[in-house]
Amino acid sequence: MAPSVRAAGLVLLARMSGKKARDKESCSALELIDFKNALEQFQNLVEKMIIQKTKESSGLYTKDGDEIDYDKFHTTTRTLFGPAVKDQNVQAFFRKIMSNPDERPEWFEMKVLTTIEVEDTAWITGCDYLPNLKYVVAVTESTIILWDYKSKESESDGFVIKPMKNCLLCVCTVTMADNLAKDTILMGDDKGYVYLLTITSDDFIMKQSKAEKESQFKVLDSESFDIPKRKLHDDWVGKIKYFSALKRFGSCSTDSINSFVLDDIKRLEDQLPVKEFSVPKGVNAFTYCGKAKVIVTGGNDRILRLWNPVVNFSPTGKLLGHRHSVVDIVTNEKDQHVISLSCAKVFRVWDIQTLSPLQVFYEDHGTPEEMNAFPMVFDNDHGLLFTGSEVIDIYPLANVIQDSKELPKTHEKSLNVLLYNRAFHQILSICTESVLKVWDLETGSQIYQIEDAHGLNTEVTCAAIEINGVYLATGACDGTVKIWEFESGQEVKALPLPQDGNDEHRMLKILYLKGDEGQHAVIVLEQRGKIKIIQTFLSSVDIRCFDVSRGEGCRMIATGSANGEINLWDFESASVKCLRKTTEDNQGCGVNAILFLVHSISSSRKRSSLSPTPSMRSEANAIPEQKGSSLDLHEENAEHDKINTEIKTAEETTSCKDIQDPKMNAQLLKVKAGYSPILASAHESSCIRLWSIQGNLMKELLPFSEHPSGPLTALCTDNFTKILLTGSKEGHIIRWNIASFLEDSRNKKNKIKEELCWRAHASEVVDLFIEEEKNVVVTASIDGSVRLWHARTGYYFGYFGQAGKFELSDTSRLILPPDVKDFSAIIKEESQHMEKKKVTYPLRLDRDK
Numbered sequence: 001m002a003p004s005v006r007a008a009g010l011v012l013l014a015r016m017s018g019k020k021a022r023d024k025e026s027c028s029a030l031e032l033i034d035f036k037n038a039l040e041q042f043q044n045l046v047e048k049m050i051i052q053k054t055k056e057s058s059g060l061y062t063k064d065g066d067e068i069d070y071d072k073f074h075t076t077t078r079t080l081f082g083p084a085v086k087d088q089n090v091q092a093f094f095r096k097i098m099s100n101p102d103e104r105p106e107w108f109e110m111k112v113l114t115t116i117e118v119e120d121t122a123w124i125t126g127c128d129y130l131p132n133l134k135y136v137v138a139v140t141e142s143t144i145i146l147w148d149y150k151s152k153e154s155e156s157d158g159f160v161i162k163p164m165k166n167c168l169l170c171v172c173t174v175t176m177a178d179n180l181a182k183d184t185i186l187m188g189d190d191k192g193y194v195y196l197l198t199i200t201s202d203d204f205i206m207k208q209s210k211a212e213k214e215s216q217f218k219v220l221d222s223e224s225f226d227i228p229k230r231k232l233h234d235d236w237v238g239k240i241k242y243f244s245a246l247k248r249f250g251s252c253s254t255d256s257i258n259s260f261v262l263d264d265i266k267r268l269e270d271q272l273p274v275k276e277f278s279v280p281k282g283v284n285a286f287t288y289c290g291k292a293k294v295i296v297t298g299g300n301d302r303i304l305r306l307w308n309p310v311v312n313f314s315p316t317g318k319l320l321g322h323r324h325s326v327v328d329i330v331t332n333e334k335d336q337h338v339i340s341l342s343c344a345k346v347f348r349v350w351d352i353q354t355l356s357p358l359q360v361f362y363e364d365h366g367t368p369e370e371m372n373a374f375p376m377v378f379d380n381d382h383g384l385l386f387t388g389s390e391v392i393d394i395y396p397l398a399n400v401i402q403d404s405k406e407l408p409k410t411h412e413k414s415l416n417v418l419l420y421n422r423a424f425h426q427i428l429s430i431c432t433e434s435v436l437k438v439w440d441l442e443t444g445s446q447i448y449q450i451e452d453a454h455g456l457n458t459e460v461t462c463a464a465i466e467i468n469g470v471y472l473a474t475g476a477c478d479g480t481v482k483i484w485e486f487e488s489g490q491e492v493k494a495l496p497l498p499q500d501g502n503d504e505h506r507m508l509k510i511l512y513l514k515g516d517e518g519q520h521a522v523i524v525l526e527q528r529g530k531i532k533i534i535q536t537f538l539s540s541v542d543i544r545c546f547d548v549s550r551g552e553g554c555r556m557i558a559t560g561s562a563n564g565e566i567n568l569w570d571f572e573s574a575s576v577k578c579l580r581k582t583t584e585d586n587q588g589c590g591v592n593a594i595l596f597l598v599h600s601i602s603s604s605r606k607r608s609s610l611s612p613t614p615s616m617r618s619e620a621n622a623i624p625e626q627k628g629s630s631l632d633l634h635e636e637n638a639e640h641d642k643i644n645t646e647i648k649t650a651e652e653t654t655s656c657k658d659i660q661d662p663k664m665n666a667q668l669l670k671v672k673a674g675y676s677p678i679l680a681s682a683h684e685s686s687c688i689r690l691w692s693i694q695g696n697l698m699k700e701l702l703p704f705s706e707h708p709s710g711p712l713t714a715l716c717t718d719n720f721t722k723i724l725l726t727g728s729k730e731g732h733i734i735r736w737n738i739a740s741f742l743e744d745s746r747n748k749k750n751k752i753k754e755e756l757c758w759r760a761h762a763s764e765v766v767d768l769f770i771e772e773e774k775n776v777v778v779t780a781s782i783d784g785s786v787r788l789w790h791a792r793t794g795y796y797f798g799y800f801g802q803a804g805k806f807e808l809s810d811t812s813r814l815i816l817p818p819d820v821k822d823f824s825a826i827i828k829e830e831s832q833h834m835e836k837k838k839v840t841y842p843l844r845l846d847r848d849k
Contacts, residue, residue, distance in 0.1 A: 038080040045076055049097050070094055091190075126171040130183040133201060137185055139168035144187070145217070146199070161220045166191045169237055174265060175244045186249055186265070188237025194251050194261075195229045196268045228269045233258045238284055245290045246309055252297065254282030260297055262309060277312045279305065285329040285340075292336050292352045298326030304340055306352065317355050321348055330378040330385070335803055339385060341376055347385075347395075351803045354409065358803060361395075363387065407783075408799035408817050411435055414782035416461055418767040421486060423469025427778060427800065428486075429786045430474070434460045438489070441771065441778075443805045444788070444798060448489050454480055464512040464522065473512050473522045479505025481522060511548060523548070531557070545594045549677055556693070558679050560591025566681055568693060579679070579695045593682040595715040597690075597724070599742030678742065682712035682726060688736075698745055703734050704754050704827060718770050723791075724752075725777065727765030731820075733758055733779060733794070758794035758824030760787055761817075774808060787817065794824025 049068050073094050078085060124145075127138040135158070138145040144161040166189035174184035182200040189195070203220070233253035240251045242265075250262045260277040267274045277283075281300035288295050288309075294316070295307040304319035304326065324344040331338055336352045349359035363374070376387040385395040411431035419428040426447060427439040436450040453460050454476040463474045465486060472484040481495040506527035524532050529543040549556040557569040558579075566580040678698065679691040686709055690699040703709045703726075710730035717724050722739035735756040744750055761781035768779045770791055777789045788797040788806060796815050797806050814823060 042077065042080055045073065046097060049073065053097070125167075125169050126187075128171055128173045128185070130173055130185070130199075131175065132181060132183050133199065135183075137171055137173070137183075139171045139187055141167040144168070144171075144197070144222075158217050159220050160217045161222050161225065164189075164222060166193060168195075170240045172240050172242050172249075174242045174249070184265070186240050186242060186251075188240045188251055190236045191231070192233035192235055192237060192253060192255070192258075193229045193231050194237060194240065194249075194268060195227050196265055197225060197227045199225075230268045230271075232261045232274060235282065239286065241286070241288075243288045246288065248309070250286055250288070250295070252283035252286050252299075254284065254300065256280055256282055259283040259299070260286060260295075262295065262312075275312050277307060284325060284327050287329045287331045287338060289331050289336055289338065289352055290333060294352055296329055296331075296338050296340075296352070298322075298329050298340055300325040302326060302342070304329070304338070304350065306355075319350050319355060319357075321357055321360075322346065327374065328376050330376055331380075332378055332383070333380045334383070337803070339376070339378060341374065341387075345374065353801065354803070363389075363393070407819055408785040408787060408802065410780075410786040410799055410801040411437070411784045414784055415766045415780040415786065416459070417463045418769070418778065418780035418786060419463055419465050420769050420771065420778065421465050421469040424487065426486075427786065428463060428465065428472065429780060429800065430460050430463060431784060432459055434458060434476075436460065436463075436474070436489075437800075438486075439786070439800045441774065441776075442808065444800050444802060445805065446801065450489055454478070454482060462507050462510040462524075464510045466512040471512070473510055475507030475510040475522075475524055477506045479507065479526070481507075481510070481524065508544070509546060529561075531559070544591055547594050547596050547679075549596050549598075558594050558596065560594040560681055562590045564589035564591060564683070566591060566594070566679070566691065568679075568695075577695060579691050580681075580689075580697075590684040591681050592684060592711060592713050593715040595680045595717070597678045597680050597717065597721055597738065597742060599721050599739070678745065680715055680724065682715050684711040686710060686712060686728070688712065688715075688724075688726065692745075699741070699752060701736070701752060701754075703732075703757065709734060709757075714765050714767050716767075716769050718772050720772075723770065725768055725770055727760075727768050727779065729764045731759050731761035731763055731765055731781065733760045733765065733768065733777065733789070735791075735794075754827045756792070756794055756824060756826055758789070759820050759822050760789060760794075761785070762819040776808065783819070785817075793826075796820075 045068070048066075052068060070091070074090050077090050120141075124138045124140055127136065129135075130137055130146075133146075134148075134150060136147040136149050138147065142162060142164050144164065145158065146161070147158040168187050168189050170188045172186050174186060176184070182198055184196065184198045187195040187197065203225070232251060233255045234257065235253045235255040238252050238254065240249065242249045246262075247264065248262050249265055250260065252260045257278055258276050259279040260283045261274050262277065263274040277297065279297060279299055279301070283297045283299045285299075286295060286297045293309065295309050296304055296319075297307065298304045302320075302322040302325060304322075305315040306317040306319070307315050319338075319340075322340065322342045324342040324346070326340050327343050328341045329338055332349075337358065338350050338352060340348050340350065342348075345363040347359075347361050347363070348357060350356070351358055374387065374389050376385060378385050383396065387393045387395070410429060411433070412435075413431040413433040415429060415431055417428065417430035420426075420441070421428065425441045427441055428436065429439065430436045430453075434451070434453055436453050438447045438449070439445065440447060452458070453474055458480070459477040460474050461477050463472060465472050469486055471492065472486045474482050474484065476482075482491060483493040484490065485492055507524050508527060509525040511523045525543060525546055526532065531543070531546065543559045544562050546557055546559045549558075559567050559569065561567075564580060565578065568577045568579055570576070677693060679693065681689045681691065683689065686702060688701040689697060690701075692698055709726075709728040709732040712726050712728050714727035715724065717738075721742060722737065724736040724738045726734045726736070728734075734754060737753045737755050740750040741752045760779045761783055763781055763783045766780045766782060768777060770777050772791075775791045776797070777791045778786060779789065780786045786800040788799065789795065790797065790811055793811065795811050796817060797808060798804075799817070816823065
């Protein structure tokens, strides 16, 4: 067990053993008092105090001779129960009544108050571990104990520092990385003071009393130590901790003004102002989560407050749910959870990121007085919660996937970018607030994040990852481009802001290129409809999307426009062929996504890779020429020309402004049956259109679903181009089987089959991809979430940013995100139902009649 956990166990044992000894010694004294009669009188006294306080709050109370102040309460209590009642217990009870008159005192609180000790025995009030000196430090009401727990000579080998003027209530170690033969401790007392004490190994030799016998605790005079102290609170110091990550200490009190202090230990030796946090009714407990960089406090008002460590005027969030005062809080650092305990023995587990409750459980053994002191500590190495009263309990906290009432939130704002780094098996997501996050695909854990990647209030609109996964390119709304090292998140290079700096340079899409000699370049699509590779070389109007052909022997770019126009550009000569021209009938046919489909068994292309330019080679794997393929393109072109003379769609797909360029024709002739790309376009009208690169419409698909999918917004395929996935503005995902069609598109028996349809989000799907090895689909939406699904069934695994890890092996549970109500539907109908044909309506409105 680690020293920190061992020390926490000692804290529990010390507190419990002190209570047990006190209870045994009090039995004989309690028998000498008419306890029942004294208790009745004491209850009457408390009732008068409550009535008095209630009237004071309402402004109806008039001071008279019967007013009960602390002195009168103290005197009466001592008269009823004898002088052995401790002043600190009387003070604590009086403070509780006056600060919370609506909460009637419980029986166990009265009994604890009236517990009498025949001796003033040393009751250990706090304990910690000294990592450098290898001692355990404990404080009692008037002494500091240093115990050499590792000594084999005696069980009572150590040192006692005394006397201390005030009653010490808590202690903690200041953890430093200097590894010197000294330790520094912090202590708090019942007068609101915080002490600073540094102990070295020389102190044990120089300052011990020679009169003490061997194998006993040696007494050290407190006057021989330099112990700076400073009054930080107007009430008891309830807890004190040191946070090495912040290089700050924290102390708390039920004082409503100076409720919590967080500052450097140097403030205990000077009189400079300290950072104070004010909480109504004070703070009883606090903790710090290093991953979330959040301080959490809790107290008598039953509210947990989250604080930015550097902002003390207002909490960043609140956690509501406890019905009694919060008495302790610990952190589950790994999962970014906090566990809080109330005086009613109720434990609550909270997710700091989502501010949602995850678990509630309670302790039901032990008598009320035994539960008065109920400390706890969390072992982050093993995920165990240790608590103690008369016994020590160990709770292995359950792994909670998510709170079913909470909407999945990967980002606070809508998503702009979703990319998959196949080399690292990591996911990149970027929201409109320009927060860049990197996630582990298999577990869903966040690896790192970058805020304001292109500067404050500069939206990052697109990104691309190079084929080896080493570099990341990002583009922003102001036209700037940045290159990053993906693994570390370090910025490598930034391309400057365009000179005119207007909104037309807003980047819509970016893809990554690599030069012949290791030089890197990017190709970007701007808001104004221009595509750039370093310098502008293509222009159009209202281009909404583009894709680049992937493979040897074909250097083309396909672009889609909001008005429905689809163009095929030659990468080398910048010549253009119009696959679909702009017509008056194109309303609702705007192109939202476009993608080249290439069938190859050995294909391992990636969506972020590009085809080569004259001076640049494509980073996608070359697609080998297939042997034994169906037809040469000369025959295929002739066949399609024949079809175009027979169907009406030929008029719509005739090339507009065709450039009769020999280079363009040569490029088309290079495309053999071994590499015959088909272009897929996704439209506002919910349809998918498949085009040959000669400009022929080969297939039009409409989803066969009970609920309309809405305009299509995203396209992707698996590595082998057997599966086509579409995402829609309504949040639907549709899985199409296109393998047989791509093998031989001329064979009418080879259909495209819709296999699966499910609703992944309640709002628009921004992007998606499929990971074949894990058999999962990842989707991103403007709702701010990135979600994980089973690729074949559409079962929901969870979202990136959730509390627990993904369980990819469990596909039996039918769970849904809270904003989705329909389970996935496996489509069993025949393909002819899915491939809906156009219907000609003979009836038309004659406006003249």
